[in-house]
Every structure is written in C-alpha cells, then in structure tokens.
Amino acid sequence: MTAADVSRGRGRPRDPRTDQAILRAALELFTEHGHAGTSIEQIARRAGVGKLTVYRRWANKDELIAAAVESARGEIPNPGPEELADLSYAEISQVIVDALPVSARTLAEPGYRAMLAQVFGSSVTHPGVMAAFWQNHLLPRRHTAHLALSRAVEEGVLPAETDIEALIDMAVGAVVYRLLRPDPPEADELLEYLRTVYAQAGMIPRQ
Amino acid sequence: MTAADVSRGRGRPRDPRTDQAILRAALELFTEHGHAGTSIEQIARRAGVGKLTVYRRWANKDELIAAAVESARGEIPNPGPEELADLSYAEISQVIVDALPVSARTLAEPGYRAMLAQVFGSSVTHPGVMAAFWQNHLLPRRHTAHLALSRAVEEGVLPAETDIEALIDMAVGAVVYRLLRPDPPEADELLEYLRTVYAQAGMIPRQ
Structure with a gap:
C-alpha cells in the first residue's frame, strides 16, 4: 500500500500494470485528440478499467495527463x-x-x-x-x-x-x-x- | 467581382464585410477550440451566414483557418x-x-x-x-x-x-x-x- 493510497483512504494495494495501462491510454488519447478532446471516461474505457479506478489514482484529468506526458519521456x-x-x-x-x-x-x-x-x-x-x-x-x-x-x-x-x-x-x-x-x-x-x-x-x- | 469568384464560377460580387465576419468567427472558434474542435458549420453559424457562403470563398477548413490566422497578425x-x-x-x-x-x-x-x-x-x-x-x-x-x-x-x-x-x-x-x-x-x-x-x-x- 503506497502513501498515495493511504492519503486517499483506500486499502487495496495498487497494481502497477493497471497504472501503466491507464497512463498509456491517457497518453494515446491526449496525443490523438488533445486535452479538450479527451475525457477520463474514454481513458478508463481504453485502459479497460472503471472510472473509479482512475480517480483512485489521479484526482483529475490535468494530473493524469501530466503524469502520462511524464511517462513518455x-x-x-x-x-x-x-x-x-x-x-x-x-x-x-x-x-x-x-x-x-x-x-x-x-x-x-x-x-x-x-x-x-x-x-x-x-x-x-x-x-x-x-x-x-x-x-x-x-x-x-x-x-x-x-x-x-x-x-x-x-x-x-x-x-x-x-x-x-x-x-x-x-x-x-x-x-x-x-x-x-x-x-x-x-x-x-x-x-x-x-x-x-x-x-x-x-x-x-x-x- | 474578384478573380476568386470567377474561378469558382460564381457571378455575385463579394461583400468584404461578409469575408471579415467569416474570418473573425473562424479565428475565434479556432482559438477557443482548435482545428479539430471547429467545423465550417459552426463558423458559418457564428458569422451569421450559410455554409455555402463560406464554401464559395474557401475550399475547405484548412484554407479558411489559415486565412483567419493570417488576418490576426x-x-x-x-x-x-x-x-x-x-x-x-x-x-x-x-x-x-x-x-x-x-x-x-x-x-x-x-x-x-x-x-x-x-x-x-x-x-x-x-x-x-x-x-x-x-x-x-x-x-x-x-x-x-x-x-x-x-x-x-x-x-x-x-x-x-x-x-x-x-x-x-x-x-x-x-x-x-x-x-x-x-x-x-x-x-x-x-x-x-x-x-x-x-x-x-x-x-x-x-x-
């Protein structure tokens, strides 16, 4: 259980493969459609997870896209x-x-x-x-x-x-x-x- | 009647105020929503003209947005x-x-x-x-x-x-x-x- 899980009050350990799938989906959608053309819902769907799974990790779209950009370089x-x-x-x-x-x-x-x-x-x-x-x-x-x-x-x-x-x-x-x-x-x-x-x-x- | 009108086979003289209104609408929408988030239909609506009036002047969205960007500087x-x-x-x-x-x-x-x-x-x-x-x-x-x-x-x-x-x-x-x-x-x-x-x-x- 990471500090981020604790601070959000969640008990389940995070699967790094889920993080990777979400970041990859966010990066692809942002690259294709830009910030305005991308939603958390689309990212969750492409990553094959629920919206709550995304929000458990990143507070909003800005944070998630910033993390996805970060992961690209x-x-x-x-x-x-x-x-x-x-x-x-x-x-x-x-x-x-x-x-x-x-x-x-x-x-x-x-x-x-x-x-x-x-x-x-x-x-x-x-x-x-x-x-x-x-x-x-x-x-x-x-x-x-x-x-x-x-x-x-x-x-x-x-x-x-x-x-x-x-x-x-x-x-x-x-x-x-x-x-x-x-x-x-x-x-x-x-x-x-x-x-x-x-x-x-x-x-x-x-x- | 301009050369552009003749080349498109249209007879009516162009009203420069209409050109200006279309360019202004295209620039605003492009600035707000980007290329992907802007359509000729939205531009025509904001300029208060029909889609055909736009297509009589510019062959496609790329040309129109390029002309609008041109007009801004x-x-x-x-x-x-x-x-x-x-x-x-x-x-x-x-x-x-x-x-x-x-x-x-x-x-x-x-x-x-x-x-x-x-x-x-x-x-x-x-x-x-x-x-x-x-x-x-x-x-x-x-x-x-x-x-x-x-x-x-x-x-x-x-x-x-x-x-x-x-x-x-x-x-x-x-x-x-x-x-x-x-x-x-x-x-x-x-x-x-x-x-x-x-x-x-x-x-x-x-x-």
Missing part, C-alpha cells in the same frame, strides 16, 4: 547538477554531447512530436499540463545547460556579457520549433541539428 | 528585404529595434497567444495551418533576420563561423517558447525579452 537522459558541479566546461559539454544521440532518437519519434504539439497546443486553454512538463521535464535540463554555460563564461569560452537564461531559451526554443515546423526531421538529421544549435549556443564546442 | 510590422538590401548592419538593426514595440504589443495580446498555441498544437494533426503560418508569417521575417545577421558577419560583429539559420531558429524559437510557457509576459516585459534575445542572437546591438 523517460528515455531522455539528464545527468543531475550534483554530478556535474565540480566539472570543467570541457567535461560538462562532453556529458551533454554523449547524451545527444538518445535524446535525438526519442525526440524524433512521431509519437513524441505529436505529444509535444498537444502540450504546447493546450498551454493556454489547459496550462496545468505545460506547467507539469515545465517543472518535471524542462527545468532539470535547464539546470544542466545553465551549469555548462556558466562554466563557458567563467573559462572565457563565451563573453562575460552573455545572457545565459536567454541562451537556454534560445536552444530549447529552437529544438521545439524545429520539431513542430513543417517537414519534421528524422533522428539523424535531428542529432545534427541538436549539435549545431547547442554549439551555436556555446553549450558544446563546435566540431 | 496584420499589425506586426516587417520591412521587405528589398528595402533593406543596401543598408549596413547598424541601419538594418535600427529598423528591427524600431519595430519591436508594436511586435511586443501584438504578440503579448492574450488572443494572439491563444491562437499561437492552437497553431503549434495542430501542427502534427493538421499541418496545413502551420504550413501557411510558416510560409506567410514566419518566412518573410526570417528573410529580414537573415539580412541583419549576414551583415553582422560581413562587418565582423559576429564571428565567421556563425550558423545564421540556427541563430534565427533560436531567436524565433525562444519567443514562441516564452509566449507559451507558464507565466506569460505582459507587453513591456515581452519587449524587454525581445531586445535581450535579439541582442544575444546578434540581430541588434546590446544596449
């Missing part, structure tokens, strides 16, 4: 800032370079791109999903990028007047924008693009 | 590349700086932000709207940015190895990303943000 690596804190620019940027192929493969998957479009598409009408995506997915990666760019400034690779936060927005923004533009990239093309943008931002050295 | 200035072709980096970047306050005001409007979210949100499920937005709205602005950055490289303001296309993606991407993040900016904050990002990209000098 487990593959993208991100070393924690603690692991990187004492490293040089060359060492941190090497860690970033090493992580790029797996990131490119995940980001270039049609399903990921479709999900990303729905996250951005629902950002104004249903800001909860974007807020969760921001907090859980983007912020930790911003910390890594911030560390790399701070070292680059300290070591004189980038000029002292560099606006680090703006540069991070520019690198992340370019990748999102490239993924949602007409003519989406294949994984190898996206890997090349990530290298180009990260190098232009100064997060990694030019090849 | 008339305020954002963009000098043509011809006007700028013979200017120096200082002159071109001054033109860009002068255009920023109007751009910031338009982009920061809640309605514009909501529309932008739907354009990006429908980019995978209904790529026609994004393709039109790309062609009509973004490409002409990329030409201006390209000219400014080319001059910056020629005049030694930016290093010779600058990747101009990547830098443009980064500047545009950062602005889109800033608009659709949680905690959207007011017009004056967005103006400051545009200045920071454009300066970091080298499109305008640092203040």
